[in-house]
Structures are given as C-alpha cells and as structure tokens.
Amino acid sequence: MIVLQGVIYSRFNSFLCIGVSKKIYFWWLDVFLFSKPLMRFTPVKLFLLILLAFAFTHAQVNAQAVVCNGSLGDPVFKLDFGSGQGYGAPLGNDVTDFTYIQGCPEDGQYTIVNTTNINVNNGYGNCHPEGWQVVTHDHTGNTNGYMMLVNASQDPKKFFTYKISAGTLCQNTKYEFSAWVFNLIFQAHAGPGVHEPDITFVITNANGEKTTYDTGEIPASSDPEDWRRYSMLFSTGSGNNEITIEMINNEPGLNGNDLMLDDIQFRPCGPTMPVGFSDIATNMPQDVCVGETKNFTLVSSVGNDYTDTRLQWQKLNPNGNWDDLPGATGAQLPVSVTNSTPIGAYEYRLAAADGNNINSPTCRTYSQSLTIRVNAYPDKPSIIAPPVxxxxxxxxxxxxxxxxxxxxxxxxxxxxxxxxxxxxxxxxxxxxxxxxxxxxxxxxxxxxxxxxxxxxNLKPVITVNAPPPICKGSATIISADAADAKSYSWLPVTGLSDPAAKSPAAKPAETTTYTVTVTTNEGCTATKQVTVTVMPVPEASISPQKKIFEGQSVVLDAQTQYADTYLWSPAEGLDDPTKKNPIASPTDDITYTLKASSGIGCGSVSVSVFVRVYKKIVIPTTFSPNGDGLNDYWDIEALSTYPESTMNVFSRSGQKVYTSTGYDKPWNGAYKGYVLPSGTYYYVIDLKNGAPLLSGWVFIVH
Structure with missing residues (x-):
C-alpha cells in the first residue's frame, strides 16, 4: 500500500497541469485513500488505486525535460515581447486572463517592461523591493528588451496561452520548444512558506494530444543575471499541425511565485549533422591567400532520424542570408577558390529535412557553418634599428x-x-x-x-694603473688609457688635480676609490676603478691585563690598523716577538710592550699589557692533626699567594667546620677548639680572581 501510494504521488505530481493546487489533490488522496479511518484494505479500494496509478502513468506524453541533441533549425516561431522605452503593449485576452497594468503588478496582474525599476507612485523604483530582485534588462542583455512580468495569482492557474496556426510548423517534424524564465524572489527571502515558481508547459496539437514538461521549482538566486532556459521536445504528425502552448503556474501566489518570462521559440530538431573539410573532425576555418587556387571538399555525416533524409548545401550571401546551392544535395560539396576569388569570408552549411520538407525553410535543420577565408597579403615590412x-x-x-x-x-x-x-x-x-x-x-x-x-658599437677597453699606498698628506698619480677615447671623467673629484684629465694627481685625505668613465667617439662608455690607499699613523690597542696560572699560556691579542711590522719586548716567554699576536708563557708576573710600525714610513705606536701569573695551587688529600709533629696541618701550597681567597670546609652531614679568608695559617683540623674525628671532609675554595671554584675532599687521620 505504501509503495502504491508513492507511485500515485509521483505520477500525480507530474500529471497536474491544470490550474488546481497539487496540495489540494494530495489532501484528497490522503483523506479518501490513505487516511487511517479508511485504511482498511478492500478489493474495491485496491482496484481504485491500481486504476489511478495506471491512469497517471499513461496520461503524460514526453514529459521529460529534454533538449535537442541533434541539429537545430532557424526559429520558426519566436515571441520576445518586442523592445522599446516604457511599457510594452498588453497581450490579447486570448493569451492571458491576468490583468495588464502599467505599473507594479499585484497578485493576478502582469505588465510588459524592460526593467523592474518601473513607475511606482508616480516615481521610479523597484517593484516590491522587500522581496524582488532588480532586473535591468532581458536575458540577452538588451536594456530595451521587453519581458513579461507576472505576479502570480493567489491560486495556481494557467497564465499564458498562445495558438500557433496551421502552416507555421511542418508536418512529421520534431521541434524543440524553449522559454527563458527568471525567479524574481531574492534568494535571502526563499525558504519555508515562500513559493518558488513551478511551471508546467503544455503543448496540445490539433488532435488534442498533449506533451507536457514541468520545470519543478525554479530556484531563487542572489544573481540578477540568473535567467534559466527550459525546453522540451515534441513532434507534429501528419495533417493539421496547429498547436497551442500553455503555461500553468503550479504554485499559489501571495508569498513568492513571481517571475519574468522572455524569448519563447520553436525550432526544428533533426539528426546530428557534423560537417568538416575532408573529414568531419576538421571544422575550423580554412585560410587561403588572395591569388592562390585551392580546392576543398566539404563532407558531412547525417544521423538516421528521418525516414527519407534529404540534404541541401547553402552559402551565405553578402546580405547575410543563406542561399541554396543549385544541385548541391549530396553528403559532400566540392568548393574551389581560384586566383580571382576576392578577399573575404565564405560560409557554407548543410540543411536536412524529411522528404519534401526539404523544400520548406521552416522544416529544415542546419549544421554548423564551415568558413573559407580568402586573406590579403600584408604590406611589405621595413625595419628600424638604431645603432647601440x-x-x-x-x-x-x-x-x-x-x-x-x-x-x-x-x-x-x-x-x-x-x-x-x-x-x-x-x-x-x-x-x-x-x-x-x-x-x-x-x-x-x-x-x-x-x-x-x-x-x-663596442665599448672602450680601459687600463688603469694601481698606485702603491701613500702616507696621509702625500700625493700620487692615477691614470687611465683606452683606444678611441674621446673624453675621461673621474669621480669623486675630491683630492684630484683635474677630474677630466687622463692622468690626474690624487691627494685624498683617506683611502678613496676613484671611478673613471671613458666615452668613445661613437658615444659608448665604460668605467673602471682605481683605489688610492692612504695609510695614516698606525693604531694599536690591547686589554691592559692578562691572568694565567703558572704553567699556562696566553695569546697577546693586540688589535692594530695601518701597521705592517711588529716587535714585542721583552722577548722572554714569547714564541715569536715579531708576530702581531704571539703566545706568552711567562713564569712570573711580567709587562710586555708592542711597537707597531708602518712599513712605508708613516710612523709607529706602542701599547703594553701586564700578565699576572698565579702560582699553582697544590691541595693535599690527607693530614693527621695528632700532635706528633708530622703532617699536623692541612698545608695547601701557594694558597697564601691569594690573600683575598675564601675557603669553607664541611662535614659529611653538610655542617660547616672551617672557614677562612686568605690562608696565612694552615688549618689544624679543629672545630671550636676541638680536634675533629677521623673521616672525610669536603672543601670549596674561591680564589677571587675569576678562576673556577676549587672543590674536593680531604681525609683527617688520627
């Protein structure tokens, strides 16, 4: 029962193409067929359900939304509502029974306009700004193009009918119907309770046979360019080919369901018709130069849609119309371009129709066009290339x-x-x-x-001299030379006797790099640099004191400028007294003096450094303060030479048992007048000279 209910709902939804709400019908189905009070199964009810399902399944003809997958003909009918300023003319009463208004339409009204910015209260503004988008042109972008603006009626109903008289469409021909629709509701206003347009297109032929297509809900959008094209296919039979197109709004008005309609048209739909030059894959424009002779073969491959397929090749004339080529009715067309063919583009296409329909332009479908271009030769070029x-x-x-x-x-x-x-x-x-x-x-x-x-033109090749260093206050000659030189120019000009001379005298106050620019007779330039090194009086510096332990070494790290010879005195303890930074290994305190001199005679400078040599500390690991006169004291060798040193001794439990500053009198192993018991004790010695702390243990033996 549930499955059957779903089938009926589905078929009923697509079948409803008259002006009654689908919601009313579904209510009727729920109450009289599927509501709990009537859900008791009976043979009569089963028969009725099967009958409904069968009827709804077979009542709709070609209801799928389709487009022509083959070739299309030129539009044989097109309704685009015209174009112009202000309002368009009303449609006839046979087209719509909605009320025409020159203003903003309300429910059940329509107007013909080129924008939704229309006359509102004797002024211009957007219709229903609380819910409608602003549309300023038709779907082609034409700001003067008219559209049908429809404000839906409160109840679903038919809002558009158009009869196409016999003779407009061909017999036994498939057509594609299409229309452009725009949902006026802002996307932000869409949602529960807001009705989106839902249109059923119904095409009825002279025999009363119907072909329908339901767009479903046309979605709201935030894009005012979001026109949507809806299409369907139908076929005419033999005899009277008069048809009527109807548009039915399946949703109620009041809250949403407002739309714009544009460009309703019918085009013949025929078989696929790929065409090309020699083969159907080659369909890009072909080019010929004027005066050449070239032959082409236009080929086609036409599908089997027609019972009696007939063909006709056409050529586009200068007025923009297509002319039939006499006798060109085969699948191929030979085309010759001769040396007398004028410059221009020549377009060809193939028409197809069923039987004698080929004689009616409204029955034909057409391939894409093929283009042969006869092109002019360019003017003879000339070249400009200034010397560089x-x-x-x-x-x-x-x-x-x-x-x-x-x-x-x-x-x-x-x-x-x-x-x-x-x-x-x-x-x-x-x-x-x-x-x-x-x-x-x-x-x-x-x-x-x-x-x-x-x-x-080649740049000059410059050679320059490289003068030796000079003492501050002295002068030297710098010079440059280049073949084909027209001029010399030196920068900076500071200290030069003549900046435009080939070999000026240079007397800079400090080391200076000069750049010479040489220009040739052809105006080409090159540069080169030469540096004049100015040596001032040597400079030297060193930290005034170094500290080492006896037996260690230290580098005498003097810093110098403008000096190139060195001599340290005295030479005692130095590895090389002529080095800038010798290694010193003195055994006692000593002062070293460096004399740094300029090798080109720009003077000398002296600096001194005092090297403090700390005596080596020897710490015994045991002593026996038992009064026997042997090893009664903890005698630390050379510690007395560190008068600011501190020492602390601790028991195993961490108790401080001895402390001293300096070590003029060795420790006797006593604490507060009592001799400490035998055992291991720990010490920390700070020499107060920046050296690391000395720590370790000592053993008292009795």
Missing part, C-alpha cells in the same frame, strides 16, 4: 604591424624570433650583422622585408 653600444639592448622594429613575425639574423633565437620589436638584451659583437623579418597576415599570408645591417 655593446651591453645595451639592440631593438629592431618592423612596420607596419602584422599578426605574426618571424625574424632571421645573428642575434635571433627560438625565444625571440617571433617578437616585434625584436629585442636583443646585452648586445655584443656577435649580434652585428644582417637581419630580415617575414610578417604574416590572417591565413599565414606572408611578405619579407629587405635586409638591414644592425650595428653594435
């Missing part, structure tokens, strides 16, 4: 312009051969030579320029 200097960009420009360029010459590479202008960066002598360019118009029609010799 080595290292600069060599630029060759071809005139007039063209679609494509192909250069030849010494500096042409795969990367730049199609450029215009042709730019050769960092040009050199290898780029000097003859260049030509071939230019191409549409269809690769080409012409080649005369040769042009490109010139790259």
């Amino acid at each position: 200097c080595e290292g600069d960009a060599l630029t060759l420009t071809a005139t007039p312009g063209a679609i494509r360029y192909e250069w030849t010459g010494p500096g042409v590479t795969e990367a730049n051969k199609a450029q215009n202008p042709l730019v050769i960066d960092n040009a050199s002598a290898v780029d000097i030579g003859d260049y030509q360019v071939t230019v191409f118009s549409v269809g690769d029609c080409s012409r080649t320029s005369d040769k042009l010799h490109a010139v790259v």
